Amino acid sequence: MWVLNNEGKDTWSAFDIVGHLNSAERNDWMPRVRTILENGEAPAFDPFDRFAQMKESEGKSLEQLLDDFNRLRSESLAALQALNLESTDLARRGTHPALGPVTLSELLATWAVHDLTHLHQLSRVMAYQYRDEVGPWSAFLGVLKCTGHSAP
Amino acid sequence: MWVLNNEGKDTWSAFDIVGHLNSAERNDWMPRVRTILENGEAPAFDPFDRFAQMKESEGKSLEQLLDDFNRLRSESLAALQALNLESTDLARRGTHPALGPVTLSELLATWAVHDLTHLHQLSRVMAYQYRDEVGPWSAFLGVLKCTGHSAP
Numbered sequence: 001m002w003v004l005n006n007e008g009k010d011t012w013s014a015f016d017i018v019g020h021l022n023s024a025e026r027n028d029w030m031p032r033v034r035t036i037l038e039n040g041e042a043p044a045f046d047p048f049d050r051f052a053q054m055k056e057s058e059g060k061s062l063e064q065l066l067d068d069f070n071r072l073r074s075e076s077l078a079a080l081q082a083l084n085l086e087s088t089d090l091a092r093r094g095t096h097p098a099l100g101p102v103t104l105s106e107l108l109a110t111w112a113v114h115d116l117t118h119l120h121q122l123s124r125v126m127a128y129q130y131r132d133e134v135g136p137w138s139a140f141l142g143v144l145k146c147t148g149h150s151a152p
Numbered sequence: 153m154w155v156l157n158n159e160g161k162d163t164w165s166a167f168d169i170v171g172h173l174n175s176a177e178r179n180d181w182m183p184r185v186r187t188i189l190e191n192g193e194a195p196a197f198d199p200f201d202r203f204a205q206m207k208e209s210e211g212k213s214l215e216q217l218l219d220d221f222n223r224l225r226s227e228s229l230a231a232l233q234a235l236n237l238e239s240t241d242l243a244r245r246g247t248h249p250a251l252g253p254v255t256l257s258e259l260l261a262t263w264a265v266h267d268l269t270h271l272h273q274l275s276r277v278m279a280y281q282y283r284d285e286v287g288p289w290s291a292f293l294g295v296l297k298c299t300g301h302s303a304p
Contacts, residue, residue: 116279120295121294127265127269133258134261134265143269146298
């Protein structure tokens with residue numbers, strides 16, 4: 001199954017990647033925005049639980065996960081907008097449990113680049129499964145040469 | 153402008169990539185399917201004109217290009233479905249101007265992986281522009297480590 005195959009032990013399928021994005025939407029982005037605004041630099045953010053998605057995605061189809069993403073992202077963006085952040089807020093700081101001090105501005109940029117990292121990964125995971133089916137065209141298809149930049 | 157910046161001389165922006173996908177939709181995929189079915193192995197496919205998009209995209213916004221893509225892809229898929237291909241058709245052959253003999257099956261698989269190759273590229277081109285803004289999180293964002301697998 002195209003959306004359920006991964007890249008080997010401890011790697012993610014398209015299904016897992018969407019589950020991870022949903023989990024980040026629920027547990028990570030807006031909760032960390034609020035932590036910065038409400039608590040500042042202490043305590044540090046809760047670590048991202050990369051296994052929470054297993055329970056959250058259980059029994060769902062990919063279509064359901066995509067519907068969830070659509071709803072969760074809309075809710076996040078509405079909540080972000082409702083904060084009426086000003087440019088001075090962007091310099092406010094929090095503490096990442098592994099990386100140390102970070103700013104709200106860095107968190108918001110990371111939110112976008114995190115999407116793009118997983119889109120990058122997802123395109124590779126899905127393309128790789130057709131590496132033989134494309135025949136001689138594989139020479140022209142750069143994604144098939146991606147070995148993963150040490151995941152994702 | 154996020155969607156107009158590229159990766160340097162002779163590389164593509166997000167806008168260029170969508171223009172390329174549209175150009176392939178107009179000039180490449182279904183025309184090559186028809187060439188295989190109608191003409192077989194001779195003559196070879198017309199070479200893909202990577203510059204046709206410059207004229208096709210001229211004066212358009214990214215939103216217009218995305219609307220075009222939505223319409224063109226729907227038209228392509230409807231045309232493909234209307235062919236009522238049977239499994240024996242998938243082995244029919246055409247001639248790629250550079251790669252030589254290819255099958256209809258390989259062409260259809262390449263259509264999908266070509267999308268994914270350019271999604272892979274697009275995620276990199278867009279993410280790279282925020283490599284500084286993410287601060288220390290860059291260590292966790294694999295897409296920022298992608299150097300392009302010799303384009304795309």
